[in-house]
Amino acid sequence: MTPSLKDALDAAGARFNDKRIDNFGDAGGELKVARDGTILAPLTHIGVIRVSGEEARSFLHNQLTSDINHLGADVVQHSAWCSAKGRMLASFIIWRDGNDFLLQLSEDLVPAMAKRLQMYVLRAKVKIFDESEAIIVLGVSGTGASAALKSASLPVPEVMKSATFDDGQVVRIEEARFLVAVKAASAVALWQLLSATARPVGVPAWQWLDVQSALPLISEATKEHFVPQMANFERIGGVSFHKGCYPGQEIVARTQYLGKVKRHLYRLVCDQAMAAGDELFSVAAPDQASGMVVTGTASPAGGYEALAVLMESAAEAGVTLRSREGVAVRSSPVATS
Numbered sequence: 001m002t003p004s005l006k007d008a009l010d011a012a013g014a015r016f017n018d019k020r021i022d023n024f025g026d027a028g029g030e031l032k033v034a035r036d037g038t039i040l041a042p043l044t045h046i047g048v049i050r051v052s053g054e055e056a057r058s059f060l061h062n063q064l065t066s067d068i069n070h071l072g073a074d075v076v077q078h079s080a081w082c083s084a085k086g087r088m089l090a091s092f093i094i095w096r097d098g099n100d101f102l103l104q105l106s107e108d109l110v111p112a113m114a115k116r117l118q119m120y121v122l123r124a125k126v127k128i129f130d131e132s133e134a135i136i137v138l139g140v141s142g143t144g145a146s147a148a149l150k151s152a153s154l155p156v157p158e159v160m161k162s163a164t165f166d167d168g169q170v171v172r173i174e175e176a177r178f179l180v181a182v183k184a185a186s187a188v189a190l191w192q193l194l195s196a197t198a199r200p201v202g203v204p205a206w207q208w209l210d211v212q213s214a215l216p217l218i219s220e221a222t223k224e225h226f227v228p229q230m231a232n233f234e235r236i237g238g239v240s241f242h243k244g245c246y247p248g249q250e251i252v253a254r255t256q257y258l259g260k261v262k263r264h265l266y267r268l269v270c271d272q273a274m275a276a277g278d279e280l281f282s283v284a285a286p287d288q289a290s291g292m293v294v295t296g297t298a299s300p301a302g303g304y305e306a307l308a309v310l311m312e313s314a315a316e317a318g319v320t321l322r323s324r325e326g327v328a329v330r331s332s333p334v335a336t337s
Contacts, residue, residue: 001044001184002184004188005187005188008188008191008192012024015202019044019107020202021042021202022202022203023201023204023205024200024202027202027298030199030200030201030202030204031299031300033142033205034205034206034208034300035208035300037142038140038142038144038148039139039140039142039198039200039201039206040138040148040194040199040200041139041201041203043138043203045203045207046104046107046137047104047105047106047107047110047130048102048103048110048130048131048132048134048181049110049129049131050103050129051100051103051127051129052099052100052101052126054125055125055126057069057071058124059121059124059126060101061243061246062244062245063081064079064246065079065080065082065233065238065246065249066079066080066237066240068094069243071094071101073096074157074161074163076093076095076160076161076171076172077092077095078092078093078094078236078237079094080228080239081247082246082252084248085224085248086248086250086255087223087224087227088223088231089218089224090105090218091105091106091217091218091231092105093171093173093179102135102169102181109220111130114128134183135181136183136184136187137179137181137182138180138182138187138190138191139177139179140178140180141176141177141178143176144198145198146176147197148194149170149178149180151196152190152194152197153193156170157170157172158172159172159173167186167190168181169181177213180194204297207295207296208299208300210295210307211295211297211306214232214307214334215236216231216232216265218231218294219276221275221276222276222293222294225292226309227252229252229255229261230261230264231309232264234256239252239256262312263309263310264309264312264334265309266307266315266332267306267307267308267331267333267334268280268305268306268319268329268331269299269303269330270303270306270327270328270329271304272327274293274296274304274305274306274321275293276293276294277292277293278292278321279291279292279293280308280310280314280321281319281323282314282319283317283324284311284313284317285311286324290310290311290313291308291310291311291314293307294306294307294309319331
């Protein structure tokens with residue numbers, strides 16, 4: 001983040017927790033606007049990796065779970081990178097910047113994932129860059145999101161499509177949710193334009209929207225814990241079962257065709273805060289944890305909400321947070337159709 005952007009965010013009342021913006025002075029009010037109004041969120045919890053070069057497409061196609069070969073110039077994909085055991089090392093939203101590919105992922109995974117990807121390049125004509133300082137990602141959401149973009153002279157693409165403007169791209173991830181990836185040098189001016197019509201909010205408000213939309217983000221706390229199907233990635237287009245090999249492909253495919261997924265994505269409600277990596281317990285599995293929180297945040301209705309990967313039998317028997325004696329958690333399955 002450039003000093004000028006930090007100054008602009010400070011002037012707007014941003015409250016930082018290390019690099020992450022928790023709120024702009026009214027955490028509860030921001031959550032309610034995320035639910036009912038139009039928001040603008042500096043997505044300080046995510047970063048960006050750029051993959052470029054003549055063989056960037058084939059390189060990514062051979063590494064990731066989605067079909068990169070069919071990622072058109074304006075198409076957006078969910079994707080994941082797995083270990084040899086089929087466990088997700090990272091989750092991505094991917095779009096194009098000319099001939100390059102931009103991978104959005106959890107900020108705490110960027111250095112390790114960029115380094116690990118580089119290890120697989122070998123002699124391929126591919127270059128890997130950490131663009132997290134060069135590209136600022138803003139989230140815009142709500143009933144007035146499209147109007148806010150238009151008022152800032154930004155394009156409004158279709159759902160799961162991207163559109164380019166002079167200093168970046170607009171990526172539409174849902175009907176009323178957009179990512180605006182802008183060059184750092186232009187971020188302050190764009191922030192000022194968008195904040196005139198959308199209310200600034202912290203990361204928790206954006207994460208609450210992720211929970212409502214059942215869009216999990218793999219982070220340092222949850223990497224290597226889930227095969228993609230546990231996190232519903234095949235349901236959001238993040239896994240192709242018609243492409244060739246990639247790390248973990250055999251296990252991911254076998255899991256799909258044998259129907260052996262016993263853990264699924266659930267929404268949770270609790271009176272205590274839940275954080276990524278928190279374990280969940282149940283009498284249904286007395287000798288081990290029954291699940292893990294993927295994303296947790298405060299709720300505009302009071303209390304806390306989360307996405308978690310959880311055993312079906314545990315959800316039916318009842319779940320507690322962090323220990324068998326922990327506070328009770330209410331769970332409901334994420335729809336799979």
